[in-house]
Amino acid sequence: MRTTLFYICSLATILSVYSCKEPIYSSGKNPITLESLMEEMVSVEAEPCFPVPFFTTKHVSSYDRRSVIPGTPSWHANRDNTGFVRYEANNGRVEKVLFDEKGPGVLTRILTTGGSDGANLRIYFDGEKEASILLPAYDISLFPLDIPEGLLYKHEHYSTTQGSSFYYPLPYAQSCKITVDNVDRDYFFHTSCRTYPKGTKVQTFTLKDGEALQDKAQKLSEQLMYPKTYTENPETKEARLTARSSLRMKLPDGEKAIRSLSIHVSEIDSACYASFMRNLIVKISFDGVQTVCVPLSDLTGAGMGAPAVRSYYLEADGKGHSKLRFVMPYQREAHIEVENISENSADIKIEACISTWKWYANTLYFHAGWKQENGLETNRGLDYNMGTLQGRSIFKGDMLSLYNHCPRWYGEGDEHIWIDHEEFPSHFGCGTEDYYNTTFAPIHPYFNPFGGAPREDDEASRGYNTFVRTRNLDIVPFNERLQFDFELISWDGGQVDYASTLFWYGDLKTKMTNISDSKEALYALPPAIYTEK
Known part of the structure; x- marks a missing residue:
């Protein structure tokens, strides 16, 4: 994306941004064109920047x-x-x-x-x-x-x-x-x-x-x-992670960015793979504030069971090797921690590839938050809150992982996204499947650059299902608040267990207000349902 640097020239503008440095503009004197939008879609430099002018x-x-x-x-x-x-x-x-x-x-x-x-x-x-x-x-x-x-x-x-x-x-x-x-x-x-x-x-x-x-x-x-993963300047740390233990890695100080983050899990009992990948909690802190606390399986967009994922930002092989390509800048310091909250053990390797990074007034930090609710009743006029974010931010994507106890399709409900002080949602869809880019309920896992369905065990949509969606040009910037709900509507009525992860860029005060405690990831996963495909 073409970018133009402008110096802040008024006190009001200075007070409206996060530091005294000049902001990097997503569009300035040059017009927004088809070509500039193509460049913006894959611009690493623009990705963590709050848009100026705001749209x-x-x-x-x-x-x-x-x-x-x-x-x-x-x-x-x-x-x-x-x-x-x-x-x-x-x-x-x-x-x-x-x-x-x-x-x-x-x-x-x-x-x-x-x-x-x-x-x-x-x-x-x-x-x-x-x-x-x-x-x-x-x-x-x-x-x-x-x-x-x-x-x-x-x-x-x-x-x-x-x-x-x-x-x-x-x-x-x-x-x-x-x-x-x-x-x-x-x-x-x-x-x-x-x-x-x-x-x-x-x-x-x-x-x-x-x-x-x-x-x-x-x-x-x-x-x-076919996104290229940044592989220069790797920082690594590995250990045998035993029950109730953690592996913590400090990254180099200064204005830098994590350009890719890989977490490799090996030497694990295959019988407990699904639960163990959920019982590894990834915590990332930037400049003294923890901005990420999500189970590893969900942070990579795989969800319950940790199957394979293949998209522009998220990748996993379904065997313990995961990769994130979100750029994660920081000004002074950063730490990555993987906490094992289970009684099982495995070998863990963290690899973060780092580059220098210029911090601008509108540069933001990477965040991810997670929540889980079980036994949700469908067809009772209820909505499931995927997450509510507070603070000036850019909504970057989400994952919905679930176990469907209903006899058939659970996702008839529409999405509602409310931005700032809206009295009616400016984002109102017509079904869970359409939000995640599929016409009807999927009968096979599928992927595209913007997400997909990593898991779909049964053609009637019973049992485990996972959807993930990340955003390039369709990011959602907001100044104060974003609320994201799905209507709970199924064909037959019944119960669903939902877990959701939101990805966003925001300052250090930005937060997801209704996250779950990490111990909720110890939820005993129900038995899988498989049918002939």
Whole structure:
């Protein structure tokens, strides 16, 4: 990402940032363009920086518009393919308007589901009389440009539903409107967007721009799908970790950053692997404050059972070797600790690869928090709080790991993300599966650069399931507070055991307010359910 350094020139600005150094800007005098957004998507330098200028985010979906008042029976209304903005006439056609936002802004993620032959999806930029983007069959994967695999994920059920997730950024200077022209059908629909302050320079997307940047898009796709792990300047420490013991490693002092963190677990009894990986608690402290305290299995996005994970930020082989590629800067000092809260033993090796790092006024620390709740009742009008964050931060991703005691699908509930002082969530989805980029309940584990489903034991969704999602351009910055809930709705009713991990960047005062005590990770895992695949 192109970055421009500006010196802070007013006392008010100085008081609004975290140190007396100049901030690094995510966008300055240069306009935000398709090319700059591609660069930002994989920019290590920009990743831990609070965006300047600040942008707001929104998630517009087809959720049931009867959901108006939290806590009332209609809040869990579930006809989630019926919502839209309005009808309008365009060039002799009647169209459903699915998305209509003022800019300057960027579309960061689009999801379409449901086979809809005969319907056309149109994207209008900056008040166009006729849409410059026309997609047949209501299928975002038919975008009129060759979108590389790393930016377009076709869902497991694509052959029957045409469900796809589209991460190719589409910037617009003034406005963006998305419509569909077969108004006699209902459609599942998701679009996430950024909105910048008025006056921010944004260059509207054109197909000509996309064609000129095809090589860059392909390289970006390869970076996302096959991320390179930073391996220079490794700091290591290893030991035999016996029952109720810890391994602690101090990192070099000064302005530096953890560029990759690997934790290797070996010489472990295979019979207790699943529980042991959960009973290793990873604690990371920066500049005297602990910002991470999460079971190892959940910190890597694997969840209960610690299966394999493969994504841009998170990686695990399902055999004890885990890797995080989040950049983790600090100003003075850092410590990493792995605590064994179980009665079992194994060999543990911590490896952190370090680089120098320039700390700016808007540089933030890496955080991760974890919680678990068991015996949650579905279909009782309840929401599960994935986590609530306080303090100026960037929400970077999450993991949901669970045991489903219900006979069938548990994840019918929508996500709600409330930012700062919102009275209604600006992020309102239409199902757990869509939030994690799959059209219907998965029947196999799957991965893409932005997460996936590391675990799915049963085609009826019984037993163990894990979803993980990390964010590149679709990060969610906020100034004071973020609350993330999922409605607890299943097909049949019953109970679920949920564990969630949130990843974010914030200052040292930022916190997740409702974390679980580490001892909750001693929860006895129920027996797995397996069926023929």
